[in-house]
Amino acid sequence: MCGIVGAIADRDVVPVLIEGLKRLEYRGYDSAGIAVVTEDRVRRVRRTGRVSEMESAAKAEHFTSSLGIGHTRWATHGGVTEDNAHPHISHGELALVHNGIIENHEQQRERLRGLGYTFESQTDTEVIAHLIHHYRAQGATLLGALQTAVRELDGAYALAVIDKRDPERMVAARMGCPLLIGLGDGENFVASDVSAIITSTRRVIFLEEGDTAELTREAVHVFGADGEPVQRDEHLSDVSLASMELGPYRHFMQKEIHEQPRAIADTIEALIGSNAFTPELFGSQAEDVLRDIDCVQILACGTSYYAGLTARYWIEAMVGIPCAVEVASEYRYRTVVANPRQLVVTLSQSGETLDTMEALKYAKSLGHERTLSICNVPESAIPRASRLVYYTRAGAEIGVASTKAFTTQLVALFTLAVTLAKLRGKLSDGQEEELLDSLRHLPGSVQHALNLEPQIALWAERFAPRQHALFLGRGVHYPIALEGALKLKEITYIHAEAYPAGELKHGPLALVDKDMPVVVIAPNDRLLEKVKSNMQEVRARGGELFVFTDADSQFGESEGVHVIRTPRHVGMLSPILHTIPVQLLAYHTALARGTDVDKPRNLAKSVTVE
Numbered sequence: 001m002c003g004i005v006g007a008i009a010d011r012d013v014v015p016v017l018i019e020g021l022k023r024l025e026y027r028g029y030d031s032a033g034i035a036v037v038t039e040d041r042v043r044r045v046r047r048t049g050r051v052s053e054m055e056s057a058a059k060a061e062h063f064t065s066s067l068g069i070g071h072t073r074w075a076t077h078g079g080v081t082e083d084n085a086h087p088h089i090s091h092g093e094l095a096l097v098h099n100g101i102i103e104n105h106e107q108q109r110e111r112l113r114g115l116g117y118t119f120e121s122q123t124d125t126e127v128i129a130h131l132i133h134h135y136r137a138q139g140a141t142l143l144g145a146l147q148t149a150v151r152e153l154d155g156a157y158a159l160a161v162i163d164k165r166d167p168e169r170m171v172a173a174r175m176g177c178p179l180l181i182g183l184g185d186g187e188n189f190v191a192s193d194v195s196a197i198i199t200s201t202r203r204v205i206f207l208e209e210g211d212t213a214e215l216t217r218e219a220v221h222v223f224g225a226d227g228e229p230v231q232r233d234e235h236l237s238d239v240s241l242a243s244m245e246l247g248p249y250r251h252f253m254q255k256e257i258h259e260q261p262r263a264i265a266d267t268i269e270a271l272i273g274s275n276a277f278t279p280e281l282f283g284s285q286a287e288d289v290l291r292d293i294d295c296v297q298i299l300a301c302g303t304s305y306y307a308g309l310t311a312r313y314w315i316e317a318m319v320g321i322p323c324a325v326e327v328a329s330e331y332r333y334r335t336v337v338a339n340p341r342q343l344v345v346t347l348s349q350s351g352e353t354l355d356t357m358e359a360l361k362y363a364k365s366l367g368h369e370r371t372l373s374i375c376n377v378p379e380s381a382i383p384r385a386s387r388l389v390y391y392t393r394a395g396a397e398i399g400v401a402s403t404k405a406f407t408t409q410l411v412a413l414f415t416l417a418v419t420l421a422k423l424r425g426k427l428s429d430g431q432e433e434e435l436l437d438s439l440r441h442l443p444g445s446v447q448h449a450l451n452l453e454p455q456i457a458l459w460a461e462r463f464a465p466r467q468h469a470l471f472l473g474r475g476v477h478y479p480i481a482l483e484g485a486l487k488l489k490e491i492t493y494i495h496a497e498a499y500p501a502g503e504l505k506h507g508p509l510a511l512v513d514k515d516m517p518v519v520v521i522a523p524n525d526r527l528l529e530k531v532k533s534n535m536q537e538v539r540a541r542g543g544e545l546f547v548f549t550d551a552d553s554q555f556g557e558s559e560g561v562h563v564i565r566t567p568r569h570v571g572m573l574s575p576i577l578h579t580i581p582v583q584l585l586a587y588h589t590a591l592a593r594g595t596d597v598d599k600p601r602n603l604a605k606s607v608t609v610e
């Protein structure tokens with residue numbers, strides 16, 4: 001979602017801001033802007049649309065400055081207009097960028113109107129600029145004004161602020177939305193994520209909830225929620241620049257689909273290295289936390305939620321304890337029965353997903369102390385708030401539609417299920433060796449599935465003109481049908497629904513006719529015969545079937561039944577393998593429809609607002 005970058009340096013920071021915003025584009029946005037302090041003035045350029053359009057406008061105006069802030073906006077309050085784009089300015093003096101939502105913006109707006117402030121935008125953000133300006137006008141320093149103002153805000157924010165009356169300083173604040181500080185040599189930065197500043201520095205400080213910070217060229221001071229100075233650890237980011245470059249690919253989504261063999265291999269490296277499913281894979285205290293749990297609650301959103309649904313099948317079958325999976329935005333607002341022996345597992349690619357973070361906080365407030373985060377971004381907020389963590393090592397995921405983060409989450413969840421089974425004495429040495437072996441071979445099988453791309457691209461040509469599609473699966477492959485439908489919706493805008501195949505006759509069959517393509521995930525497992533019957537039900541109504549099965553299933557193509565075979569059945573890991581073709585189908589259908597694959601309309605990455 002929104003991206004923030006700011007810099008104070010001895011050089012012109014405008015190129016730093018523009019490059020930073022380009023590196024934040026992947027988060028999804030609808031407008032962009034920068035503001036700088038130069039020659040005792042605040043100058044600003046904003047545009048709806050792409051960062052490159054805003055860049056041309058900034059170049060035309062010959063902006064240069066050694067202090068500036070930039071922003072990519074994903075609108076929550078107020079339409080996608082230039083007036084609503086950030087930075088927002090108060091009285092021509094102070095400029096501010098904001099990520100998040102201010103819930104009491106209406107009350108603040110009324111109050112500020114009463115104090116004589118006028119508003120140029122419909123955003124919730126503009127009140128913050130005026131509020132800080134108001135406290136400045138009463139004599140507070142820039143940092144003091146920011147600290148007073150944020151105490152009056154309800155909601156979530158990451159903020160960066162500059163003021164022409166104090167051109168040697170930038171201030172920042174964080175509550176509920178990610179913000180970090182980059183430490184340079186005689187220059188310092190703020191950013192929503194490290195990718196924005198990676199070419200300037202890898203030394204970062206992650207701000208914590210309630211922190212404020214003051215940056216000059218030479219120093220950074222951080223203050224805790226009580227306003228007192230605090231020391232926050234410095235980290236050296238190992239984000240790879242290559243993972244943020246497109247290389248020979250047309251789209252990040254395509255690149256990330258193809259990176260899955262490597263991403264999976266990296267994610268299981270420690271497991272394969274230790275040659276055993278040990279609790280330590282989840283952290284040093286893991287054995288204590290995991291040993292006598294009596295159930296699992298998985299909390300997640302979007303694609304991660306489907307990873308959780310898949311894990312439920314594995315956990316209940318292998319471990320023999322109940323596993324519930326819930327959308328985080330539902331869990332966080334309902335009355336939940338607390339159980340101190342429950343393991344609460346949160347799944348989030350970015351580790352910053354606001355609803356998931358809030359659901360975790362809620363679970364903890366109920367006394368749930370056994371918490372595990374499965375996450376792709378080291379040191380992000382959710383793993384830091386969890387007792388145990390398993391980092392997927394997918395590398396930076398830039399495409400808005402998640403691909404490699406999903407399959408690596410599945411690998412992590414599978415590792416969890418087997419580890420729990422072992423802790424409960426439900427795994428023989430032979431079984432452990434067998435499962436390790438299948439995981440070892442998984443990257444190779446995924447590579448074989450990727451080789452199906454040309455066949456899937458041909459199917460995509462037939463999908464491209466359709467308005468609707470149905471996805472069916474059974475058992476552990478039902479969540480993969482859900483994921484396939486979600487991928488298609490997200491990037492092609494074709495309306496797609498997924499059902500457990502057994503549900504077909506309880507409703508969705510009414511939709512089936514010759515114009516409804518039905519995608520079926522039908523591997524050679526114990527439910528295959530049941531799925532075949534459901535396929536007959538579709539054919540009997542003229543529906544066209546597109547079936548993904550594996551090499552050892554016995555059925556072939558016939559009229560209205562198209563079949564693509566993934567490699568040999570890979571046992572319990574089969575859902576991971578069957579994810580590849582549904583990702584490729586969505587990707588190639590989007591190509592055929594000419595949609596913006598990496599930046600689907602209305603969507604954003606790192607969903608840091610509610």
Ligand code: HGA
Pocket residue numbers: 001002073074075076077078084098099100101102123124125608609
């Ligand atoms: N509420 C602000 C910022 C939105 C945001 O953080 N999106 O990710 C606005 O609507 O401008």
